[in-house]
Amino acid sequence: MKQTTIPIHPEGYPFILFSGFATLIFALIDLCIPALGALLLTGFSTYFFRDPSRVQPEQEGxxxxxxxxxxxxxxxxxxxxxxxxxxxxxxxxxxxxxxxxxxxxxxxxxxxxxxxxxxxxxxxxxxxxxxxxxxxxxxxxxxxxxxxxxxxxxxxxxxxxxxxxxxxxxxxxxxxxxxxxxxxxxxxxxxxxxxxxxxxxxxxxxxxxxxxxx
Known part of the structure; x- marks a missing residue:
């Protein structure tokens, strides 16, 4: 059975953390448009570096x-x-x-x-x-x-x-x-x-x- 969780490849964590941190900073200083842009980048980075489980073929060879x-x-x-x-x-x-x-x-x-x-x-x-x-x-x-x-x-x-x-x-x-x-x-x-x-x-x-x- 396939796992329902979708892990993230380690290569993605620096991108996700950086853009997430930028989102927080922009939000705290009320820069709405940059905060929204950084949030979208965080979402894209999370999506791009997804690493889902797969069920491989069982045929011999x-x-x-x-x-x-x-x-x-x-x-x-x-x-x-x-x-x-x-x-x-x-x-x-x-x-x-x-x-x-x-x-x-x-x-x-x-x-x-x-x-x-x-x-x-x-x-x-x-x-x-x-x-x-x-x-x-x-x-x-x-x-x-x-x-x-x-x-x-x-x-x-x-x-x-x-x-x-x-x-x-x-x-x-x-x-x-x-x-x-x-x-x-x-x-x-x-x-x-x-x-x-x-x-x-x-x-x-x-x-x-x-x-x-x-």
């Missing part, structure tokens, strides 16, 4: 969605940066209203974590993949497959949080990071993966089934 948002790419491509070969790729675009906590798609062991500084183009554009700042986590699965999940900064995203390191064991569906204020996540999978989503689908991190990797 399930590829669990790493991000909330809209599927904008599903294809087979030649990858030379992360897995170095032909892969299946799924890209998910997160707008500012989506939950931004990212989750592990498939259990395994982290083989590498790569952070690359870069630009901040709109995350739904093709050039964002090549030029934007990103954090790539490559994972080896118990079935000897390898995949890579890539957090990509966007137009207003200025912080990528990745909480795993090399050699960490990771479990499908667990939280591992966050991208602040809108962006995208790309998932590079082996060709054996059977993809069950299509472009335009709305998906949820830790809950939606993207496919099966037997």
């Amino acid at each position: 399930a590829i669990i969605c790493p991000a909330d948002g809209k599927v904008i790419v599903v294809n087979e491509t030649e990858d030379t940066r992360f897995l170095d070969g032909k892969v299946k790729k799924i890209s998910i675009f997160m707008n500012v209203f989506n939950v931004h906590v990212n989750r592990i798609p498939i259990s395994g062991t982290v083989s590498s974590v790569t952070f690359q500084p870069g630009r901040f183009y709109a995350a739904d554009k093709d050039k964002a993949v090549l030029h934007n700042e990103y954090a790539a986590v490559t994972v080896n699965t118990p079935s000897q497959h390898q995949y890579c999940v890539v957090q990509i900064a966007g137009l207003i995203a200025r912080r990528i949080v990745c909480q795993v390191t090399k050699n960490d064991p990771v479990t499908a569906g667990t939280r591992y990071g966050l991208i602040r204020f809108g962006s995208r996540v790309d998932l590079y999978l082996p060709l054996e993966a059977e993809i069950s989503v299509k472009v335009g689908d709305k998906v949820k991190a830790g809950e939606s089934l993207l496919g099966i990797l037997a």
